[in-house]
Amino acid sequence: MPRIKKEIIVKNKQGLHARPAALFVQIANKYEAEISVKKEDEEVNGKSIMGILLLGAEKDSKILIIADGVDANEAIVELESLITKEE
Numbered sequence: 001m002p003r004i005k006k007e008i009i010v011k012n013k014q015g016l017h018a019r020p021a022a023l024f025v026q027i028a029n030k031y032e033a034e035i036s037v038k039k040e041d042e043e044v045n046g047k048s049i050m051g052i053l054l055l056g057a058e059k060d061s062k063i064l065i066i067a068d069g070v071d072a073n074e075a076i077v078e079l080e081s082l083i084t085k086e087e
Helices: 018-028 049-055 072-083
Strands: 003-009 034-039 042-045 062-068
Touching: 003 072, 018 049, 018 072, 034 049, 042 049, 062 072
Parallel strands: none
Antiparallel strands: 003 062, 034 042, 034 062
16 A cells, blocks of 8 residues: 655645644545644644644644555645645
8 A cells, every 4th residue: 555745835824723624634534545644743643633733733834744545645635735725
């Protein structure tokens, strides 16, 4: 099974808080792949709203998305497009 890691700069002006975090989790849960998100030394489950909120990822912070599973690539592509949208 492919394990894919992708470093991304958060471009959404709200960072990964409230609505963007909820959307992130909603997208992550569509996929079979295990998804985790890492910011500095903190790593959380990408399918957990509390985990994503705990990261406190502000606009312009760097995060690492790790997806492990058959649809890992598709998951990363969709999550990256959410995070890099400047809304």
